[in-house]
Structures are given as C-alpha cells and as structure tokens.
Amino acid sequence: MLKTYPFNPTWCPGCGNFAIWASLKQGIADTKYPKEKFALFYDVGCSGDMADFNQYYGFHTLHGRALPTAVGAKLANHELKVIVIIGDGGCYGEGGTHFLNLMRGNHDVTLLVHDNHRYSLTTGQMSPTTEKGTKTKSTPEGSIEEALNPIAIAISNHATFIAREFAPDIPRLTQRITQAINHTGFSIIDILQPCPIFNPKQSHEWYRQMLVKLEDENHKPNSREDAWKQSVRIDKLPIGLFFQETKPAYHEQVSELKEGPLVNKSIETIDIGNLIKNFR
Amino acid sequence: MDRDSLNWKVAGYAGEGIMTTGLLFSKTASRHGWYIFDYPEYPSLIRGGHNTYQVHAGKNHIHSQKIALNLLVALNRDALEFHRDELDENSLIIYDQEDDNIDIEKYNLPGKSANLPMIRLASEVGGERVMGNNVALGASIFALGLDLGILDQVIADVFAGKKEIINLNQKAAKAGYDYIQKSGVRPLIGVEPLKPTADLAPMTGNEAIALGALAGGLQFYVAYPMTPSSSILHFLAETARMTKIVVKHAEDEISAANMALGASFAGVRSMVATSGGGFCYMVEALGESGVSELPLVIVESMRPGPALGMPTWTAQSDLKFLINASHDEFPRFIFAPGDAQEAFELSKKALVLAETYQVPVILLSDKYLSESRYSLKLPETVFKNNRFGFENNPKPDTNSFYPRYRLTETGVSERSVPGQSGGIHITTSYEHDEYGFTAEDTNARKSQVEKRFKKIESMKQEIPSQFWEEEPQAKLTFISFGSTKGPIRQAREELKRQRVATNMLNLSWLWPFPKDQVKKSVESSKSAVVVEGNYQGQLASLITQETGIVVKNRLNRYDGRPFYPEEIVNYVKNLSI
Numbered sequence A: 001m002l003k004t005y006p007f008n009p010t011w012c013p014g015c016g017n018f019a020i021w022a023s024l025k026q027g028i029a030d031t032k033y034p035k036e037k038f039a040l041f042y043d044v045g046c047s048g049d050m051a052d053f054n055q056y057y058g059f060h061t062l063h064g065r066a067l068p069t070a071v072g073a074k075l076a077n078h079e080l081k082v083i084v085i086i087g088d089g090g091c092y093g094e095g096g097t098h099f100l101n102l103m104r105g106n107h108d109v110t111l112l113v114h115d116n117h118r119y120s121l122t123t124g125q126m127s128p129t130t131e132k133g134t135k136t137k138s139t140p141e142g143s144i145e146e147a148l149n150p151i152a153i154a155i156s157n158h159a160t161f162i163a164r165e166f167a168p169d170i171p172r173l174t175q176r177i178t179q180a181i182n183h184t185g186f187s188i189i190d191i192l193q194p195c196p197i198f199n200p201k202q203s204h205e206w207y208r209q210m211l212v213k214l215e216d217e218n219h220k221p222n223s224r225e226d227a228w229k230q231s232v233r234i235d236k237l238p239i240g241l242f243f244q245e246t247k248p249a250y251h252e253q254v255s256e257l258k259e260g261p262l263v264n265k266s267i268e269t270i271d272i273g274n275l276i277k278n279f280r
Numbered sequence B: 001m002d003r004d005s006l007n008w009k010v011a012g013y014a015g016e017g018i019m020t021t022g023l024l025f026s027k028t029a030s031r032h033g034w035y036i037f038d039y040p041e042y043p044s045l046i047r048g049g050h051n052t053y054q055v056h057a058g059k060n061h062i063h064s065q066k067i068a069l070n071l072l073v074a075l076n077r078d079a080l081e082f083h084r085d086e087l088d089e090n091s092l093i094i095y096d097q098e099d100d101n102i103d104i105e106k107y108n109l110p111g112k113s114a115n116l117p118m119i120r121l122a123s124e125v126g127g128e129r130v131m132g133n134n135v136a137l138g139a140s141i142f143a144l145g146l147d148l149g150i151l152d153q154v155i156a157d158v159f160a161g162k163k164e165i166i167n168l169n170q171k172a173a174k175a176g177y178d179y180i181q182k183s184g185v186r187p188l189i190g191v192e193p194l195k196p197t198a199d200l201a202p203m204t205g206n207e208a209i210a211l212g213a214l215a216g217g218l219q220f221y222v223a224y225p226m227t228p229s230s231s232i233l234h235f236l237a238e239t240a241r242m243t244k245i246v247v248k249h250a251e252d253e254i255s256a257a258n259m260a261l262g263a264s265f266a267g268v269r270s271m272v273a274t275s276g277g278g279f280c281y282m283v284e285a286l287g288e289s290g291v292s293e294l295p296l297v298i299v300e301s302m303r304p305g306p307a308l309g310m311p312t313w314t315a316q317s318d319l320k321f322l323i324n325a326s327h328d329e330f331p332r333f334i335f336a337p338g339d340a341q342e343a344f345e346l347s348k349k350a351l352v353l354a355e356t357y358q359v360p361v362i363l364l365s366d367k368y369l370s371e372s373r374y375s376l377k378l379p380e381t382v383f384k385n386n387r388f389g390f391e392n393n394p395k396p397d398t399n400s401f402y403p404r405y406r407l408t409e410t411g412v413s414e415r416s417v418p419g420q421s422g423g424i425h426i427t428t429s430y431e432h433d434e435y436g437f438t439a440e441d442t443n444a445r446k447s448q449v450e451k452r453f454k455k456i457e458s459m460k461q462e463i464p465s466q467f468w469e470e471e472p473q474a475k476l477t478f479i480s481f482g483s484t485k486g487p488i489r490q491a492r493e494e495l496k497r498q499r500v501a502t503n504m505l506n507l508s509w510l511w512p513f514p515k516d517q518v519k520k521s522v523e524s525s526k527s528a529v530v531v532e533g534n535y536q537g538q539l540a541s542l543i544t545q546e547t548g549i550v551v552k553n554r555l556n557r558y559d560g561r562p563f564y565p566e567e568i569v570n571y572v573k574n575l576s577i
Helices: A017-029 A048-053 A066-076 A088-094 A096-105 A150-156 A170-182 A204-210 A224-231 A273-277 B018-031 B077-082 B118-124 B129-143 B148-158 B163-182 B205-215 B230-243 B253-265 B276-292 B319-324 B340-357 B367-371 B442-461 B482-497 B515-522 B538-547 B565-574
Strands: A038-042 A057-060 A081-087 A109-115 A161-166 A187-192 A211-213 A237-244 A269-271 B005-013 B035-041 B050-058 B071-074 B092-095 B112-115 B201-204 B220-223 B246-249 B270-274 B296-302 B333-335 B360-366 B373-376 B382-384 B426-428 B467-469 B476-481 B502-507 B509-511 B527-532 B553-556
Touching: A017 A048, A017 A081, A017 A109, A017 A170, A038 A048, A038 A066, A048 A057, A048 A081, A048 B426, A057 A066, A066 A081, A066 A096, A066 A109, A066 B220, A066 B246, A066 B253, A081 A088, A088 A096, A088 A109, A088 A150, A096 A109, A096 A150, A096 B253, A109 A170, A150 A161, A150 A187, A150 A224, A150 A237, A161 A170, A170 A187, A204 A211, A224 A237, A273 B205, A273 B230, B005 B018, B005 B077, B005 B129, B018 B035, B018 B050, B018 B129, B018 B148, B018 B201, B018 B373, B050 B077, B071 B077, B071 B129, B077 B092, B092 B129, B118 B129, B118 B163, B129 B148, B129 B163, B148 B163, B201 B205, B205 B230, B205 B296, B205 B340, B205 B360, B205 B367, B205 B373, B220 B230, B220 B253, B230 B246, B230 B367, B253 B270, B253 B276, B253 B296, B270 B276, B276 B296, B276 B360, B276 B426, B296 B340, B296 B367, B319 B360, B319 B509, B319 B538, B333 B340, B340 B360, B340 B373, B340 B442, B360 B367, B360 B482, B367 B482, B467 B482, B476 B482, B476 B515, B476 B538, B482 B502, B482 B527, B482 B565, B502 B515, B515 B538, B527 B538, B527 B565
Parallel strands: A038 A057, A038 A081, A057 B426, A081 A109, A109 A187, A161 A187, A211 A237, B005 B071, B071 B092, B092 B112, B220 B246, B220 B270, B270 B296, B296 B360, B333 B360, B476 B502, B476 B527, B527 B553
Antiparallel strands: A161 A237, A269 B382, B005 B050, B035 B050, B035 B373, B201 B373, B333 B509, B467 B502
C-alpha cells in the first residue's frame, strides 16, 4: 500500500483528539507566524501519535520528556514557537518533575495537555487525573489516589498562562491555543477530552452537565487567589482562562541570549586564550 | 631527596581551606617552571572529616602522585596519625604544637619535625584561624627552598580584587617563612629553581574537559550536579558571560539529557556531564540519541558504586556498563582520556565526532582525572570549527516532507533544523522511515538499523594510534585505560632506574575498540598485565571479547583509591616473568 503523508489519524471514532488536532492547526495558522518556525514536541500516548498526522517540524520524544526536550530547543533557538503535545499521564505523571519546573522558569513553551483521565494508548489504566475510586484495568478495586489538580498546581506554582478548555468546542479551543502561543512565557491549556472507549462515564453528556464557562461566572484572569478558588470547585468544572500575567520568560533572562538565538552563534573561531590565563 | 622532584602534602579537617592551600602551592610550584601533579582526598561532607591535598612537583614531567613525602604539613592530630607510612628518615613534618597541645614524641614519626605556631602567627598578623594555612604555606616555601615572591604573586592573582585578603595572606605566609627559618630548619635540597614560566597551566581533568568542549564549539551545556562531575558545571557557568554559551542547571539528569537532545535537534552543539548514578538516569536519552541520530556528548566521571557508592573517591568500574548501556543496539563512541592533555583533546573531538556521525559520544573520566591537577601546555589557544551534517538548503520530496533519515552510502544523512523552510520532518524516538514517520514494517526497520550501523566502518577509521611506549627487551607490557596512564608512566620511570624494561599501552578510545593495536601490544612481550580500577577486570574481559586473547595477569584496585606508582613497581618486582 502506498503511504500518504502525513498519515491519516489512527484515533478511535469519537476521540477528543480529532477536535484538538483541528483546533491546533487552526490555532497555529491564526498566529500568522511562519509555519517552519514552529517546533512541536510530542510525548508518548494517543495524543503524541499526532506527530505522524501533522506537517510541522516535530520531535517525537520519550515518555514524559517532551517537556525538557522542548525547553532545550527553545533555549537553542528562541525564535521558534515551541508547543508540547502531551497527555495527562506524560505531563502529570511520568514528566511531573518537569511540569513543576518548567512553570517555575517561565519557559516560553505552550503545553497542550490532552487530559482524558486515562492511559488510553496502553488500553485504559488510571492516570494522575483519574477520580478516586475509579475502577480501571490497573485498579480493579477502585483507584486509591486522589486526582491531581493541574490547574490548582499551576496557579500555586508561578505559571503565567493557565487555561482549561473542552476539546469538542473547536472555535473556542482554537482561539485559546492562539492566545497561549502568543503569550510570552509558560502557558498551559488542560484540555478535557472524552475517551469513549476507556472512559465512557465522562461522556459528552457528563461534561455538558459539569462544565461552566469562567466568563459566565464573572471571573477575571488577573488574580491568583480568585483563579485558585475556581480551580478547586467541586460543584462544577470551570473552563476558560483562569489566570494570565506578563513576566519575562526564561530565555529573556539569560544574559548570553541577549544578542540573539544561540543557534546563530558562530563557532567557527573560538579563542580560549583569556580562559587559559587564569589557570597559570 | 633527589634534586628532580618534591612531594608535599597538607592534611587536616575538611572545611578548613585545604583545597585553596593546595591550589596555591600547585600554582607556586608551576610558576617555578616545574611540572606538577596534585591530588586531593576528601570525604563526602562539608565540615570535619579528614582532608588531604598533595602536590608532586618536578623538573621533568610528573605523571601522578606518589606515596613517599618530603614534607607533611599536619593541621591536626589525625594528620600525624594517618600518614606515618608515607614518611621516611628524610621527611620533614610541620605541625602546630600550641594549637592542639601536641606531644610530637608520642607519634614516633620517622624524619624531622618542626613546630610552627600557625594559628598564633596568623592571629598576630591579624588573620583568622584559617589563615594558619598560609603560615604553613610560607614555612613550606622556605623548607623546600622555593621563592616566597612567587607565592606572593600567586596569592595576589588568586584573590585578585580582594585587597585586604591578599595583604593578610601574604603577611601570614611571610610570618611562617620567617619563623621556620629562625627555628633552625635547613631547607631540604629540592629541585633546582628553573626559570619561572607562565607556560604551564595547572589544570584539573574537569577543567580540561570544559575547555576542550569550548574549543570544540560547545554551545549548550546542561547538567545536574553530581560529584565528581560538578566542577565542569561550575566552570562553564562561571565563564558563560565570557564564552556566551548557555549553561543550564536542570531539575534532574533525565531533564538534562533530554534538554541537550532538544537543543541538538534545534542545531546547537550540546553536552551534559554526570557520574555513574546520574548516567543511569540518562540511559533512555542515550538510546534516543542513538535512534533519532541526534548528536549528544555525555561526560561520565566515575566514582565507586553501585548506587551512591563512595561519592568523592575514584573507580574505573563503569566501562562495561557504558559500552552496553541502553536497550537495543546503535553505534557510539566511548573515549577515556588518560590525563588533562588528552581530556582537552578528546572533549573537543567528542563534539566534532558526535556532530559528524550523528551519534552519542561518551567521554569517560573518573574522580582521579576529574579532580587532580596536571600541568597542561597548550601550544595555541585559538581553535577552528567546521559544521557537519547540516543541509543548508533543504528540499522536500514530492510528499512535501524532507527525508532527514535518507538512506545513504555512509549511513549519515544531512539534517534540517526547525526554522528552515523546506526541511520539515519528524525527529523521532520511534523506529521510522526516511521522513521520520513511525514505521513498523520490516523493510523500514531493517533499512534504518542497517543505515545506523553503516557508520561503524568509518567510525573505526577515526581511531588514532593509542598511547604506546616501548623499551628494548621488555618482558612485560602494561595495558590500561583512562587515568591509570599516569601512575603507570610514573612507575615505569622508577622501573627504568631499576633496569626493568617494560612496554605500555594506554587506551583512550574504548569504543569502537582499537582491536588491532591491542592485539599487537599484548603480543609484543612475553607477558602482559592489565591494570584497572575495578574488581572483575572489565578491560581484560573486553580485550578477550574483542581479540580472543586472555591476559592472565591482573592488577586491580577497587577501594576508591587511585593506583600508586610504588605499588605498580612492587607488583612487577614480585611477578615471575
């Protein structure tokens, strides 16, 4: 069979990834930034499989490691727009340390977390965001851990752009992605994503009853305290922009990068004469 | 004491400035025009514990530390207790009777001893307790017949910008010098002062690695601190303002290795450094470098393990791990520099070859090489670099993707980097086709595995002649790798004096393995001995694996200490050959 490039998606019918994929492509296009200046870092999972369905510079990395890999590329060439495509398992589980540290550094990368509350590529075990008591293949008697709250963590840990959206609302998600890419500094969109195969309980219908738009709640995204209150609600699941602030990004604070991207630094002639002197 | 060299040691509690004192002595000896080798020992704590620093200096090239001391500066009772075996009837011991109320007779030490009220003299010139070290330094200068003016200049340079400290240190040194002179100690007949020179730079292996990497065009350095690799991070971070490279202290070793790969993907030369434990964390990234064909240089400075082991001591026990690290197979280079000079050269080379072949390169050091100082002489300080393996004008195929993993004659395919139009492709950790798209069919898998392994033939061509020295009628050949080079060279000088002819081969390229030269060397004399810092004889078994030759004689050390030339000499003399 002749291959067509890029590949056609291999996601299940009804998977939220289709909607995120569509929003991503439109969201990128809407920035008007040249396509070749985007670098996408894909984690491992159903979401990461998107690497083969896209047409951007991409790096399909190790599990949980799309985060530091993206940082390395951004520091090497800060003219790139860097996006991480990652799942709840990769971002909040395997890559949890990186997740915490990227926001502390305000690294200028955009995290699109495909949060379906399951490990779906490995056929449905619990993930860090699975609700306590949920029976999955790895927790047949019900999960014991409490669900991780990524929004509350991000608010408490210096993230400068924190949003949650619902995958199927493509126009809204598209706008949010463009906004996140245009934000200088660390941005995260925790994207709630139905997984009809391995998480049928949290269906479209379930989400429709749970979701509430932050703007309808009169929320202004300029107070960490208000954002935090919204993030820990149990009556409803708020979507929208929880918080945004303008602060210098990591690469803007690295004095060695003031003269331009590292990748443009010539190594043709290196003089270490001054360094050697101090040893004598 | 001969007129060619001197061996000085200072010993006391950790946290009392012994490292600085040792450095000042090394620099002073070096500026006398002498070669030096210095070697610190310290426990893994910040205060207390026994800390030593020795400097072996001489007119001719000095290759390693040695046991027999000419001068011991004892800063506490333990120092008098622990170093008895390193002293002989010609040694001089300088100690502070007043400070610790020491009865020197009780220790029954060989050689002469001289009381030096270090702490009192330091306080008389207005200095604090730690300044007592400088009093001892001044006394050492007199006792070894060195030039106090050179020490003063070293102090001024090391503490440049801190006028008060310079003044106090110099006064303290002068007080020690004068006191010991008046006390009737006669200078030991040391090496003849040569013409003071600025040519020799005392430098640790780690500093040489850092400088070599800079010379080789390092742009991005990322690490998580781990003894004994941390001083590379410190040096590169400290000098980043001048070198304009980016230095990042990452949240863990996994992050460090993956950040380096991300930077490499974007087109810059990247390096990380760690020790065995941290390298364990990096192993998955090593494999990723292999399959995604991204250049990556990893410095691994060994210490005894497994797990936490003995953090501040030395070992050569990670060799087989490094050759086999990661699941599945891919080509890699592994270098093990034998001294600071080789560390500089190979670190530079590592960055070039990683980029040329798009493979991981591991630079293997150990605590002994990383933290000991050698006299480095660099004939030049300006270095030229070319770039390898980049497509400057990438053109997509009809499917609109760039064939970054194109099958080529050499196995190396030219890369495009993000930002270049026409170069869009996927770099990937999965098995893939020529465009980087995931592939699981047998054709793609086989052709990509074979593509990666095609590089091996040209990689083998890169292997330079390994360090080899021979003597006529040698009955024994030493075989070793990495930092064991120094003690063997030092031992062979003594063996030469005793008219025992030997050959030596020291490997600084471990993978691809320099098979032919090893075979020839092992067969060059009646007997051979493999000298290495591990229990099982990892190099010896590697030699058997690669050449079929079994070398029966083994000299192994696995107690965290480096080899001493004296023990190598004794080993040879007791060997029936």
